[in-house]
Amino acid sequence: MVQMKKFFEENGQGEFAQYQSLQISPIHVHRSKAEHKHAIFILGKEIASVMTLDEFSGPGRTQVRMQELASRTVDEMMH
Numbered sequence: 001m002v003q004m005k006k007f008f009e010e011n012g013q014g015e016f017a018q019y020q021s022l023q024i025s026p027i028h029v030h031r032s033k034a035e036h037k038h039a040i041f042i043l044g045k046e047i048a049s050v051m052t053l054d055e056f057s058g059p060g061r062t063q064v065r066m067q068e069l070a071s072r073t074v075d076e077m078m079h
């Protein structure tokens with residue numbers, strides 16, 4: 001997913017602001033599993049957003065689902 005993010009950024013598509021605000025990457029081994037899961041779902045949501053603006057397309061539905069999963073992981077991080 002990080003490679004996809006890099007591809008889109010290099011081609012001037014997407015800013016991935018929410019993912020970047022988390023200040024986490026796959027190499028940050030000191031972060032919790034829940035934090036990494038949350039980051040993956042946020043990145044997935046933002047990638048899907050770049051792929052389409054149509055919420056009824058496959059990627060559009062993926063964006064919505066990734067947001068739902070990201071929201072759930074917030075609860076995990078609180079425990």
